Amino acid sequence: MRLAVSPENKPILIASLFVVAILFAGTAYTLSTTGTAPLLSPGYLLQQLQTGSFLGICAAGMMMVILLGHIDLSVPWTLTAAAMTATAVGGEWALPTALAVGLSVGLLNGFGVAFLRIPSMIFTLGVDTVLRGLMVAQTGGFAPQDSATPLMLYLAKERILGIPVAIFVWAATSIVIAVILTRTGFGRSIYATGSREAAAFLSGIRTRLVIVGAFVVSGLCAATAGILLAGYSAKAYQGMGNSFLLPAIAAVVLGGTHILGGRGRYAGTVVGVVLIVLLNSVLSIMQMPEAGRQIIYGAVIIGMLLVYGRNQRVTS
């Protein structure tokens, strides 16, 4: 009998299998070269999840926006701005300040997209650039001297029962997002709006508030990632979020969320993040030159999407 997998879960299944395949391939490599299997040790995996948590939190917020058929390109500098203001403020107000930055950026993005009706790709790109200018102006172009607060260091680096705290933060964020998406009217409204905005609006869903809400969640997630990353690096620095934008989008899409919105499960995004983190890590363990890594990385994303896309044609 054929195993019945719903179209929603198929990408998640494929991505999970691919994660296992990466681990196998990497282990086969290390066994053949050094005779050890470090990839399968809990220490290595926990460390990967710890670095993956920054990306995971960004991707969680990004998913909310992508489910609407929009995109948030302001994630890198929202993250950076939140981290830089947090370290600049310091003390116990550091975290609330960072979250406030994320909230404000989210509100601004939501306002521009939902009320001014500017395409999100343009508006969030503009906001990203403005934030970058503001940060450069604030520091005068020099690296900021402020360092992360003890709480930030704790969240990013410490361990509880041997498990990095950052993973708990990611897990908590994930639970919140998953509950929002599956168990609240707001979450269901995100799917409805992303699937067909006109029909959602005519069903009495306040689609503009839904859009603002999703961007706010994305901003808050980026800020949270900023807090953790600043703690991990012990300080905030210019461009610290730059390497998160494309992997975050890739993780969401690899996890089966439809880039045009309306479809996707949060579990997929988690698997997508793990896949990307492991792929990068295994490629660097294999001492693949940077050029080769980029090529494989891109090819994997395109290849996986091709696999998902098969059999998805609508017959009617």
Place this chain on the structure above:
Amino acid sequence: MSQPIVEYRGISKYFAGVRALEKVDFSCRAGSIHGVLGENGAGKSTLIKIMAGVLRPDAGEMLLDGRPVSFAEPQAAADAGIVCMFQELSLVPDLSVADNISIARPPRRFGLIDRRAQVARAEALLARVRCEDIDPNALVRELSLSRRQMVEIAKALGRDPKVLILDEATSALTARDVQTVYDLLAELKAQGVASLFISHRMHEVDQLCDTLSVFRNGRHIETFAKGDKSERDIVRLMIGRDVEAQFPPKPAPVPAAERGAPLLSVQGLAWQNRLNGIDLAVHPGEIVGLGGLDGQGQKELLLALFGVLRDVEGAVVIGGRKGIPGSPAAARSGRTRIALVPEDRKTEGLMLAMPIADNLLAASFARISRGPFIDPARARKAVDDGIERLRIKTGSASDPVMTLSGGNQQKVVIAKWLMIDPDIVLLNDPTRGIDVGTKQEIYRLMRELANAGKAILFYSSDYAELIGCCDRVSVLYGGRVVSEKEGDQLTEEGLIAASLNIDVEAA
């Protein structure tokens, strides 16, 4: 009897194991207008999609002019002279009318599209369908649904069909255009073109076709010449059982003086240049129809009352309160709740790719939630109730709503709104393109709602429906109510005359 131009021999087609057509033998002669009847899901669409090269049969063969053919793609069928106009209009909204008409084979000059020739060609074809008023350079998105459909017909004509397939091609047309299409089909018939006509409007089929075929559950039931069977027999063939009276009985008319306070009263409603001072009142327990040609402001009126349009002027009193709601969200959750079944169920009524359950709940998240969280038990109960109340035929509520037939899709839209227990129900042509059985269920439901004290405002492009269902009908012309018909005045002639703004009674 002339040689069949298209002949099916034992054609079967399955979708994911579900039978769409089962060993169908079917033929259609040149110089005939052949009506294909059947409920939604009977296999009519599959039948013509195979003919038009959109689908390939799983078994059996198709003969064209006596020779077996197999089309790899729609273009091959079109080249062989089989031209199809699908139910879902196939026009590109952001291209001009002329571009659309010549989209498959644009006239070229030096390898580039010859715009002037293209416009001239469009003008000639539009003249043939008597739509000289359509500007060939206008974008299709700017045209009303009925105009688009005429462009679609002009486009089909431009491909010199030997076999012309019209799938619900008249469902959005105005009375005048319908006549034009009839004339055109008669003309084509004289030229030896075979027309396959698929429509849910019985009187159209009856008026137009010379041969009728009935399909049911993927099988070809019977083909006969028009007039061989009574309308009642045909309906029985279609649904495989007897039908009761088409429209539910109306209650005795209430004299205007005794109606009491209206639930919805509209005075001097104006919006841009589409609504020019509409006066209207709907009382609890009443079904008020909106008549008139397509595009006379009926759609805008309903949207305005539902809070979709901005800057609407005029005095509106809803349930004793002045003012119209500011948004659909406000309309559905005010003290007097309003529901709207919109014009296009595929883009405005439903999130097609989403599960049936989510579509049903889309208007009621607040009602099934405790605080911010949805209560799964209440959600499930609401979904089950909705499916049961409207007898929606569905496998599982988690299937995407697009897997349902058109009639069942429309039931989902209606069930969604019944969940909020609306006081005023606005219906924009809710029976367009759906099967007879479902139509009757919708008529019955409307009357039940009215009897339960709801106020219903009902636009339909089908006069028979307005006459059969409504207590009163307000006929719109140029964004104004030009006539109000009730009781004995509610006749097809009366409505048509009023639609054209000619008052026969005054004469």
